[in-house]
Amino acid sequence: MELNLTQQVNLYKTFCDEQRLQIIDQLTYGERCACDLLDKLNIGQSTLSHHMHLLVESGLVQARRESKWTYYTLNELVCTQALNQLKLTMTKKTDQATNCDCEN
Numbered sequence: 001m002e003l004n005l006t007q008q009v010n011l012y013k014t015f016c017d018e019q020r021l022q023i024i025d026q027l028t029y030g031e032r033c034a035c036d037l038l039d040k041l042n043i044g045q046s047t048l049s050h051h052m053h054l055l056v057e058s059g060l061v062q063a064r065r066e067s068k069w070t071y072y073t074l075n076e077l078v079c080t081q082a083l084n085q086l087k088l089t090m091t092k093k094t095d096q097a098t099n100c101d102c103e104n
Helices: 005-015 018-027 034-041 045-058 076-090
Strands: 061-066 069-074
Touching: 005 018, 005 045, 005 076, 018 034, 018 045, 018 061, 018 069, 034 045, 034 069, 045 061, 045 069
Parallel strands: none
Antiparallel strands: 061 069
8 A cells, every 4th residue: 555645754754753763673572561661761751652642643553551551562564564665665666757858
């Protein structure tokens, strides 16, 4: 499934933060409790909440509540779609190739 430009921008913005990339890296090890992420990343609860909100909203991360804690995991389907979209964006296209008619 190809994303439209607005969807692509929103997705790519999600990756444009060092702390969010650190969170994503931690989630590659599997499901993590918010308390684990707080300890590993040495950030405050409100900062983590902000980043997790954006990651969940983008669809890259799924959240589930258990008791007073929230557990997070990567959404493999959306992560795969993001990788595929980046490949589509970066793949050389030949069907609409144009030659420059500029005079030097």
